[in-house]
Amino acid sequence: xxxxxxxxxxxxxxxxxxxxxxxxxxxxxxxxxxxxxxxxxxxxxxxxxxxxxxxxxxxxxxxxxxxxxxxxxxxxxxxxxxxxxxxxxxxxxxxxxxxxxxxxxxxxxxxxxxxxxxxxxxxxxxxxxxxxxxxxxxxxxxxxxxxxxxxxxxxxxxxxxxxxxxxxxxxxxxxxxxxxxxxxxxxxxxxxxxxxxxxxxxxxxxxxxxxxxxxxxxxxxx
Numbered sequence: 108x109x110x111x112x113x114x115x116x117x118x119x120x121x122x123x124x125x126x127x128x129x130x131x132x133x134x135x136x137x138x139x140x141x142x143x144x145x146x147x148x149x150x151x152x153x154x155x156x157x158x159x160x161x162x163x164x165x166x167x168x169x170x171x172x173x174x175x176x177x178x179x180x181x182x183x184x185x186x187x188x189x190x191x192x193x194x195x196x197x198x199x200x201x202x203x204x205x206x207x208x209x210x211x212x213x214x215x216x217x218x219x220x221x222x223x224x225x226x227x228x229x230x231x232x233x234x235x236x237x238x239x240x241x242x243x244x245x246x247x248x249x250x251x252x253x254x255x256x257x258x259x260x261x262x263x264x265x266x267x268x269x270x271x272x273x274x275x276x277x278x279x280x281x282x283x284x285x286x287x288x289x290x291x292x293x294x295x296x297x298x299x300x301x302x303x304x305x306x307x308x309x310x311x312x313x314x315x316x317x318x319x320x321x322x323x324x325x326x327x328x329x
Contacts, residue, residue, distance in 0.1 A: 150195045157232035157246040173208040184323030203320050215243050222313025224306040227251040239325050245269045257306030268297035280318045284311040
């Protein structure tokens, strides 16, 4: 075959495309299990962070140490064990998960929350004391918020504000974020990020909308 012909060039290019596509598919398939495991470990680290357990090297071992149990909230507010695969994206799950954990012998409940910031998804975990109303700790993260502004929701100074706050005012979720310096109900509210108003409002909406799905659980004494 004439290597200078158009036909040769087209055939050669087509063969190379097929070979490269095959190699990429093979590599992706080979690494998929490890990628999924890494995502699972990162999710566990986020949950642990809401409990104040940070910087762990072995997330699986730390998860076992806090005796974390993935539970599902029934319509009446009771809990039942979750039997499915570990979930890493709660926005795409139709169940209300609660992680029942032990920290220093005390029961803690960790609830996943998710929403939208200014530029993309935001998410986090709210850890509650055994009264199911007092915040023990939080973890928040984001996909693409602005560094120094909305991205500050992932900073310790923002997250530690929630410690000791109350979640419910009767049967209404009152935990939330107010404009910086405008907090009127300090037992429920924290200061938002200066210059990150839309992201702060996104966290406020995320907390109220997601935690509202747990009203029966949060207001039921077990």
